[in-house]
Amino acid sequence: MKTYEPIIGMEIHVELKTRSKMFCSCSADWFGKKPNTHTCPVCLGLPGALPVPNKIAIEWSIKLGLALNCKIPSFSKFDRKNYFYPDLPKGYQISQYDQPFAINGNLKKVGIRRVHLEEDTGKLIHQGDSTLIDFNRSGVPLVEIVTEPDIHSSEDAKAFLQELHRIIRYLDISDADMEKGSMRLEPNISVGTGEVPDYKVEVKNINSFNFVKKAIDYEIARHKEILEKGQVPVQETRGWDEKKAITYSQRLKEKAHDYRYFPEPDIPPLIFKEKEIKRAKDQLPKLPGDKRRELKELGLKDDDIEIIIDDIATLNFFEQALNVVRLSGNREISAQEIANWLVNKKINIDKQNPKDLIMAIIAKKQNSQISSDIVSKAIDKVISANQKAIDDYNGGKTGVIMFLVGQVMGATKGKGDAQEIRKLLEKKLTYG
């Protein structure tokens, strides 16, 4: 039997949440807005209009590159990617071809080939026989991250994407909302049988990490079946049908579409000084990896760490709660205890503030202290008042314990937990 090795690479597009668009001063906040209201001569591709690059978008792309351990070349430039499509008003997309902002990085043992900046296209809306175009999205800054084909399972692909998503949210450069299309995932998959496969299948239009996993699994199985027959899967682009949980052929990939790239003459090349890059690196916020280490040092359980750091809002809540404890000088509440509450009790962090949570933990602790005092007094009372039952128990009729539990519960008016009382009773009766 042959061994099959899945070879998976990812292309991820992320819309940056800058205030203005990539090359004009229109608002980049396009989602759900009245069509063609966020437009100007530049993003409509009117005659004579010229692009002026958004400095913040460039800074953020470099930040992302640094967070993915990339090298930031000192020279970079924009290029024109020429193709015709009705949603592309200039007949070319301003992108980056051979000298992107960031190269040669890595994340979770997956090589990052490049991080580059480009502009988003308009949106086509099909209505019956006609198609309408909304240019509100045209020119919104879009970062593209391309990995090396270093991923070998759908689980690893999903874990990689989740970590990337976290990093983007930690950097606060995009809402990375897949439902809104502000993060778009395109795995390319091939299956090798010893030698490097000479085809690859790209799957588009996937809007969740679970669907990426399912699509990859579906593709791997499909490729294996074809390879089993001694054939080679066709190089193509496929779509993902989320209802049927299958991929379907979209278009055969022309070997290499000729985009006739050339340097964008309207934008001078960008030169970055080593000092600037170093400063950007020094100013990076703490990333999920850093936080993972910090929480580990606090003694948190691995599973809880993953849940807490997964969402920056939860993490912030946790850290604020921890800070409340530290500032109050209270030594009785541990980091793990806060984590327990956050993780197991599913605290709604939108409704509660960290201080309230700590107050609640303290109150609960005091309550249980009081109730355990009451319970142990009640147990002593019940034992001395029910000698007959004690004798029965000691004589081997252990079933009588339930009667005693009932007595204690009655005496404490329902305070305390039946299981807990039973344990305490057994302990007392056995060891005195």
Added chain:
Amino acid sequence: MNKLNQLTIKQAKDGLKEKKFSSVELTQACLDEIERVDKTINAFITVTKDYALTKAKEADQLLAQGAIKPLLGIPIAFKDLYLTRGIRTTAASRVLKDYIPQYSSTVVEKIENAGAVIIGKTNSDAWAHGSSGENSDFGSTKNPWNIHKIPGGSSSGSATAVSASCSPAAMGTDTGGSIRLPASFTNTVGLKPTYGRVSRYGVVAMASSLDTMGHFTKTVEDSALLLSVTAGKDKQDATSLDVPVPDYANELIKNRIVTIGLAKEYFSEGINEEIKSSLEQAVNKLKSKGFEIKEIGLPHTKAALAAYYIIVFSEVSSNLSRYDGIRYGNDRSYFGDEAKRRIMLGTYSLSAGYYDAYYLKASKVQTLVKQDFENAFKQVDVLIGPVSPTLPFNLGEKVNDPLSMYLSDVLTVPINLAGVPSLSVPCGFSDNNLPIGFQIIGPQLSEGLLFSIGHKYQSLTDFHTKTANI
């Protein structure tokens, strides 16, 4: 005194200030001249008569209040590549035959803010593709000095509008000689500024990395005055230079006796003898005033033309992509032959497998041409050379021979590749009374120096005061 429409900007400003005439009278004189001659020369695509008279009236009110603006009440024409809000802008192509822009180019705004009166939009080769004006979809422009001759292109209408005294000044664009060539063919002064000195925002792009926004005037003095208005950093043009704009009128009168270089490649056997001898006389005139003359070399001149056209076609093929007829204008079937030729050649030279042999190589040649000029300007302060290797040729003579048409630009394109400024100044007439001009080329941002030399030359000669009889 000259008729009002024949005045220079300077003379018109003085006359308006002294209340010898009003802006309305001045504007009306220009409109009347357009009415009289444009049937013959076809310099204008759109004449903005009502708008011009309204603006002239406003200018007169401001003048009466004692307002001072650099171009207050002065008529000016724009090549029809400059977007003018609410005024049809065609790029001389049927694709944009009925296109009315929603915004004005930066230069139009600056000139209007300086008080000028837009008198009309001028004819040119469609999309500025050409050296004769014959590629216009609105008919060829004729040379006022001989209506059977081409006026030179691509800014054919702007050159003739000034030459035929329809307007004291006109804006053009120069990507490979499109201002200097027609200036030398029509006895006008043409400025191609340093790349980035004047904003390109809102001007229909030909080849973005080479396009410059310059102008035609009757005198060097007026040219300086106009550049003081148009030059400067524009935050909407990322390639515009962030360098302070000097008062060019001041630069103009500085008496700077410098070393002039003559590039031997610019005086080779292909150059018309009459042009050569006019140039020699001009150089001798300057020499007699103390200018030092030195021969230098620009060794990559020959390669420049091929490199220029590859870069231009490549950028054109991309820049014309937006004219898809979806959002405005007519569809692609409305492109003329020259645009189609450039789109096809440019698409080819950018294609995978050809990029290295064409575009990349052309970029390398461009670097060498730049170095030629850098080296030259280590030895001399400016260069002087002919603008065109030939006199204005007959209408129709080269329309079926694009290659020989392209050769008209052999002496102008290296300057665009180098990105340096050049000023075309009238310096004589041929035996059959066709204008001849020479160009003064300087290092980056040396427009002030070019003006001072050109002005000095015009104070010694009277070629520029001659007008054509139509």
